[in-house]
Amino acid sequence: MSTRGSTPPQESRAPGAADLAVGVDVGGTRIKTVLVQRGSVIARDVQPTPEGLASRFGDVVVGCVERLISVAEGEGVADATPSGVGVVVPGLVDERAGVGEWSANLGWRDLDLLGAVRGRVPGRVAVGHDVRAGLLGEHLLGAARGVDDVLFVPLGTGIAVALMTGGRVVRGSSWSGELGHVVVDPSGPRCGCGRTGCLEALTGAGAVGRRWREAGREGDARTVAEAVAAGDAVAQRIWSDAIDVLSGALAPVVASAGTRRVVVGGGMAEAGALLLDPLRTALRLRGPDDALEVVRAELGDWAGAIGAAHLPGTA
Numbered sequence: 001m002s003t004r005g006s007t008p009p010q011e012s013r014a015p016g017a018a019d020l021a022v023g024v025d026v027g028g029t030r031i032k033t034v035l036v037q038r039g040s041v042i043a044r045d046v047q048p049t050p051e052g053l054a055s056r057f058g059d060v061v062v063g064c065v066e067r068l069i070s071v072a073e074g075e076g077v078a079d080a081t082p083s084g085v086g087v088v089v090p091g092l093v094d095e096r097a098g099v100g101e102w103s104a105n106l107g108w109r110d111l112d113l114l115g116a117v118r119g120r121v122p123g124r125v126a127v128g129h130d131v132r133a134g135l136l137g138e139h140l141l142g143a144a145r146g147v148d149d150v151l152f153v154p155l156g157t158g159i160a161v162a163l164m165t166g167g168r169v170v171r172g173s174s175w176s177g178e179l180g181h182v183v184v185d186p187s188g189p190r191c192g193c194g195r196t197g198c199l200e201a202l203t204g205a206g207a208v209g210r211r212w213r214e215a216g217r218e219g220d221a222r223t224v225a226e227a228v229a230a231g232d233a234v235a236q237r238i239w240s241d242a243i244d245v246l247s248g249a250l251a252p253v254v255a256s257a258g259t260r261r262v263v264v265g266g267g268m269a270e271a272g273a274l275l276l277d278p279l280r281t282a283l284r285l286r287g288p289d290d291a292l293e294v295v296r297a298e299l300g301d302w303a304g305a306i307g308a309a310h311l312p313g314t315a
């Protein structure tokens with residue numbers, strides 16, 4: 001990975017009074033778009049992610065923006081032309097250069113995202129990372145409102161996190177937030193990245209489901225959560241092991257950054273108190289802050305698109 005110059009932190013700020021901004025969240029299966037005005041979402045749209053996106057990224061994103069504008073105008077917005085468009089993607093992203101360095105899901109390497117879109121949509125264009133944008137969205141309109149020291153943890157099959165300190169989203173190198181691929185147990189199971197014992201190989205939704213099936217059961221992480229609630233001892237052990245490993249990985253981050261609130265999103269957050277209560281207890285026991293808040297994300301799948309609309313440079 002090449003070394004790049006330091007980049008300014010993202011600032012959390014709403015558009016100006018009359019500004020309209022579009023956020024585009026390009027995911028592995030869906031592309032979500034929102035039109036935001038003065039901190040409120042006034043239109044939204046979802047499209048399936050087409051095959052071969054990498055070879056026609058610009059055309060697809062421009063099409064999604066145009067469709068959203070027509071949706072908004074169809075819903076009564078007199079002129080939905082935005083002053084800027086923020087586009088966020090998963091994987092490793094060089095936000096300043098606007099380059100998607102790598103995405104396993106979307107199959108690109110060093111793709112010029114900014115160049116593919118700039119000049120083809122109204123206003124300025126900014127490129128960002130989906131999880132960091134999700135934190136920005138949760139800070140502006142969701143579960144991180146009013147708190148400036150936040151750790152955002154979307155828990156799905158993969159685990160990438162985003163950190164806010166003093167109201168600013170931390171952006172280091174393009175590896176920032178890739179906590180899922182930190183090796184926490186070198187003798188642990190093999191990870192999709194090729195190493196063994198990564199955090200997400202031990203505690204992600206895929207890992208929880210895999211352990212369940214290794215115990216001779218059927219189903220996935222959702223099934224395990226249901227079994228935990230029903231008092232199944234095997235499920236409870238798998239669940240508590242996963243939370244133990246997760247809290248062990250998050251506690252040093254929380255302690256280093258002075259985090260006051262952990263916002264948990266992603267598919268596993270659907271388990272609600274079943275996940276949040278023991279995770280809160282574990283983090284308070286392991287870390288210095290016995291009042292640390294652990295809450296569920298509020299914006300669901302829309303956090304990334306809402307944050308994208310508020311990236312610096314879109315308004």
Ligand SMILES: [Zn+2]
Nearest residue numbers: 181191193198
């Ligand atoms: Zn890994």
